[in-house]
Amino acid sequence: MEMTCLKKLSLRLEALAGQQENSLQAAQIAAQAQKEDRLIHIFASEVGLCGQLNSVFFVPGALTNLDLILDPALDPAHGAYRAALCQPLDNFAPCVLDYYEMIEAEDPMILLGSDPSLPMFAQALAWAKEKKLKTVAIIAGGDCAADVVLRTGCEDAESGLHCLAAGALLQQVLAQAAALSGDVWSGGHFVDLDADAQRIDAKLYRVRHL
Amino acid sequence: MNAALDYLDAVSGLIRNIKDTQEEKFRQAAEIIAERVSGGHLVYLWGPGGHSSIFSEDAMYRKGELAAVCPIYDANISLSHGAAREINGMERVEGLGKVVVEYNRIGAGDVVVFGSAYGINPVAISAAIECRNRGAYVISVTSPTFSDASTYAGARHKSGKNLYQVSDLYLDSFVPYGDAVLEYPFLEHKIAPVATIMQAIVLKALLAETMVCMKQKGVDPFTWTNSLQAGGIEANSNYMHQIWGKVKSM
Numbered sequence: 464m465e466m467t468c469l470k471k472l473s474l475r476l477e478a479l480a481g482q483q484e485n486s487l488q489a490a491q492i493a494a495q496a497q498k499e500d501r502l503i504h505i506f507a508s509e510v511g512l513c514g515q516l517n518s519v520f521f522v523p524g525a526l527t528n529l530d531l532i533l534d535p536a537l538d539p540a541h542g543a544y545r546a547a548l549c550q551p552l553d554n555f556a557p558c559v560l561d562y563y564e565m566i567e568a569e570d571p572m573i574l575l576g577s578d579p580s581l582p583m584f585a586q587a588l589a590w591a592k593e594k595k596l597k598t599v600a601i602i603a604g605g606d607c608a609a610d611v612v613l614r615t616g617c618e619d620a621e622s623g624l625h626c627l628a629a630g631a632l633l634q635q636v637l638a639q640a641a642a643l644s645g646d647v648w649s650g651g652h653f654v655d656l657d658a659d660a661q662r663i664d665a666k667l668y669r670v671r672h673l
Numbered sequence: 674m675n676a677a678l679d680y681l682d683a684v685s686g687l688i689r690n691i692k693d694t695q696e697e698k699f700r701q702a703a704e705i706i707a708e709r710v711s712g713g714h715l716v717y718l719w720g721p722g723g724h725s726s727i728f729s730e731d732a733m734y735r736k737g738e739l740a741a742v743c744p745i746y747d748a749n750i751s752l753s754h755g756a757a758r759e760i761n762g763m764e765r766v767e768g769l770g771k772v773v774v775e776y777n778r779i780g781a782g783d784v785v786v787f788g789s790a791y792g793i794n795p796v797a798i799s800a801a802i803e804c805r806n807r808g809a810y811v812i813s814v815t816s817p818t819f820s821d822a823s824t825y826a827g828a829r830h831k832s833g834k835n836l837y838q839v840s841d842l843y844l845d846s847f848v849p850y851g852d853a854v855l856e857y858p859f860l861e862h863k864i865a866p867v868a869t870i871m872q873a874i875v876l877k878a879l880l881a882e883t884m885v886c887m888k889q890k891g892v893d894p895f896t897w898t899n900s901l902q903a904g905g906i907e908a909n910s911n912y913m914h915q916i917w918g919k920v921k922s923m
Contacts, residue, residue, distance in 0.1 A: 564917045
């Protein structure tokens with residue numbers, strides 16, 4: 464009998480335990496950046512992966528210095544097919560990233576992708592290394608020149624599972640970083656706007672999408 | 674008959690009305706903006722309505738334009754994310770006005786130029802009131818003739834007030850009630866709206882007067898260089914760094 468989606472996902476998530484060491488390394492980089500009040504940039508190079516970013520941004524318990532790279536080109540609100548057409552364009556990722564003026568050398572950047580040889584991911588990673596960022600890649604598999612690499616182990620045909628598994632790894636890294644740095648948004652279901660008013664003021668003009 | 678020439682004649686006539694009646698208001702508004710900008714403030718520009726939003730977009734990052742502006746592009750109050758969504762829905766969500774003002778941190782000492790020819794929608798009215806409550810100076814570019822004649826009850830702010838009535842100063846764009854200006858016996862309805870172009874012309878004129886006013890006060894207004902020309906990006910970069918983050922639409 465065919466394995467159900469939930470069963471496959473469960474097995475895939477269990478297998479991610481093998482990424483624990485790399486996950487901790489990535490978390491230490493993020494936690495250190497938070498302590499130094501650096502921004503932690505996160506870029507998803509594919510439409511399916513972009514959705515994973517929203518769940519870690521400006522929510523209770525999440526690091527306060529997360530800086531999402533959110534571009535209309537990769538947002539299905541502006542056309543999923545259009546985004547796919549943009550994927551192979553030369554020099555596209557650098558144009559997206561150059562717009563984020565607050566990115567500074569030594570900042571960490573977490574890059575989500577599937578196949579690291581795809582143009583959008585490869586160009587983004589090259590850009591990040593040229594800017595001397597500390598790079599963390601969350602990918603399906605394959606060779607990758609990032610400083611720390613986490614792999615979901617998903618096959619090409621499992622893109623849906625890969626998105627969920629990559630999201631889980633991202634959550635894991637950031638949860639560990641939050642535990643190490645302690646500087647997180649407060650609140651229950653939503654950020655407590657009154658309790659965090661000063662923090663919001665401090666970040667509003669630094670974090671583009673806050 | 675030539676409808677194109679008729680349209681141009683109609684617009685020329687409206688511009689003539691503005692020239693004949695608004696000179697002193699241009700001077701007053703420019704004085705206030707120049708004073709605030711010279712003191713380190715940005716001037717917020719917002720067209721809180723579907724087509725009205727074009728008003729502020731045009732002033733952003735273009736050659737010869739005053740750079741010390743913070744145009745507000747709100748995704749809810751824009752044609753870009755669906756004309757019917759905005760005009761039939763979002764601009765009637767009164768609370769959005771306050772949200773946009775809060776998000777943009779408009780406060781005491783700031784000056785905000787609102788642009789809405791119709792001047793009646795709940796977002797525009799509530800935002801202008803909120804700005805004044807916070808101590809900002811509100812200038813509006815609007816058409817009182819249009820607002821007063823408007824019978825669009827369902828699209829009005831609950832107070833029934835118009836934008837010109839909740840502003841510290843307003844400039845009349847002379848957009849006629851109904852917006853369209855050409856009428857022919859063989860067409861059932863009037864055609865050819867003028868609101869966007871009239872609103873934009875008034876803003877252009879106001880910012881031009883503001884830059885001259887700043888110079889007269891001994892302050893050189895920074896203006897953008899065309900970034901497409903050689904050295905253009907470099908000429909703009911220092912000022913861009915100063916406002917980056919603060920001007921979210923940059």
